[in-house]
Amino acid sequence: MGSFATVCVIILIIVLWGYIDFHIGKYIHRKRWKTREYPIRDGKLELITNGSDLYQAYFSDLQAATSTIHILFYIVKNDRFSQAFFEALKKQAIKGVKVRLLLDWFGGRSVPKQWIKEARAVGIHIAYCHKPRLPFLMFSLQQRNHRKITIIDGQVGYLGGYNIGKEYIDLDPELSPWRDYHVRLIGEAVADLEQEFLMDWERATGDAFQIIQPSPSRFDMEHRLYPSEGVDVENMLIQLIEKAKTSLVIGTPYFIPPRRLFSAIEAAMDRGVNVTVLVPNKSDHPLVKEASFRYLRRILAKDGIVYQFENGFFHAKVIVIDGKICDIGTANFDYRSILLNHEINCFIYERAFIAEVEAALAEDIRHSTRLKLENLYSLPLGARWKEGISYIIKGLL
Known part of the structure; x- marks a missing residue:
């Protein structure tokens, strides 16, 4: 076996080991994890x-x-x-x-x-x-x-x-x-x-x-804390989105939702919920912006609204549903936060506080540009390459 073939075999073994290690470790973590729930607090x-x-x-x-x-x-x-x-x-x-x-x-x-x-x-x-x-x-x-x-x-x-x-x-x-x-x-x-x-x-x-x-x-x-460790938070977010009747606003630095969660968003749009997504135009990572394009196209194709924040970098993690439920915390709207990391979010039910959050979002939208579907179908070659690569490794971004 030549040196090139040997190197290829070694790389293949390392990749295979990494894949098996990651998925078995994740499986065992999910089996051992126990849900921790806190009541609504004042x-x-x-x-x-x-x-x-x-x-x-x-x-x-x-x-x-x-x-x-x-x-x-x-x-x-x-x-x-x-x-x-x-x-x-x-x-x-x-x-x-x-x-x-x-x-x-x-x-x-x-x-x-x-x-x-x-x-x-x-x-x-x-x-x-x-x-x-x-x-x-x-x-x-x-x-x-x-x-x-x-x-x-x-x-x-x-x-x-x-x-x-x-x-x-x-x-x-x-x-x-x-x-x-x-x-x-x-x-x-x-x-x-x-x-x-x-x-x-x-x-x-x-x-x-x-x-x-x-x-x-x-x-x-009224509010309650929701801790997560890569388990069950997707189900919790899906349940919240399924409650939406009129509006769903998502503010996040990284819009790379797992498959089931994104399906819940699309289902909400199909039943008439107005969906608005606020993301930064500037990126702090070489691939995360392009990783969101595949999802944002589908949002725009269903008449959803996407804003790109222009006044610096937008890093907030916020969801508002029907002006009645607000989620603020540490979790981004991406694979890593939802399916892997340890996070903690706060679900808030106080209308006055939610109105304050909505005012902050409105201010951020005023400093944003509205993204159009044609913008995402006329990307330069470099952006298209980044989008393809980011889709392959989206679970680790």
Whole structure:
């Protein structure tokens, strides 16, 4: 056997091993996973759509902490803003606040080891989750903890699309301004959010801690948390879409829905539901924009509406159904978030809050251009090549 043939055989064996490893690992994960459901809670929700506004409130809450700070971010970068984040945590740890920081192994890979060492030296507990591991190395390498959550003193919670890095506060010239949706919450659901953090923390470290129960809430904005780990979230979203009677609005940076979920959208359109999709025109990934074209053509062909956000980068994850149900969280509208990653979303039933979300979407649409079907049938050769390649690997984008 020649050297070229040997190399081809080795590549074939690696690809076959990766395929088997990934799918068996995913199958076993699905069989072991148990649904976790939280009830509808009362509380106060605040929508934040600007990074500067978010982190002004966020750092203020961190500075006010007296007992515990629990944080899980998918991404923390190696830049001045990320360093300021670590400095804020160190100051609180020195004051005696118990700080636990959980980072995704892949998303937090650029955090300098020196920062970790200095943080641990002042008492901050830091762990990495979702490290690649045997026996299913390929599956564990692809499964990420994509959650972005914070719980302060068991009383205040945060979740949504923002991570820690300079682009999130509009300091990256390529992606600025950054448009995202994040929720600050007070009330009963903070304990549910902390319960999810506890489970992720315990799986990463083997250690547990006592959850602080929130103070009784004076607010009555109904909502509930829905955690997912690549299992059942597609069914949940399908059930929501099947309830739509008049309108369905989807805002997402990556519109690459799994087959059954997209079929539910098409079925909604067939029964007269008006579907609007808002995606960014600018991309932060070389293939995800082109991966959406196959689906957007079908939306447009059924008289749906597609907007491309032009004022920076749109990263929000939001769904609004009939103006009555709103979903904001960490999950993108793509294969990876829905069928693979660990995510957490918040389903909101408070009409006043939903009206605020609709106003934010209307503002984003004002900064968008409407995509036409003919635009997607006259793509340059490079875009057509990207679309073909992205379709093949859509499950891993």
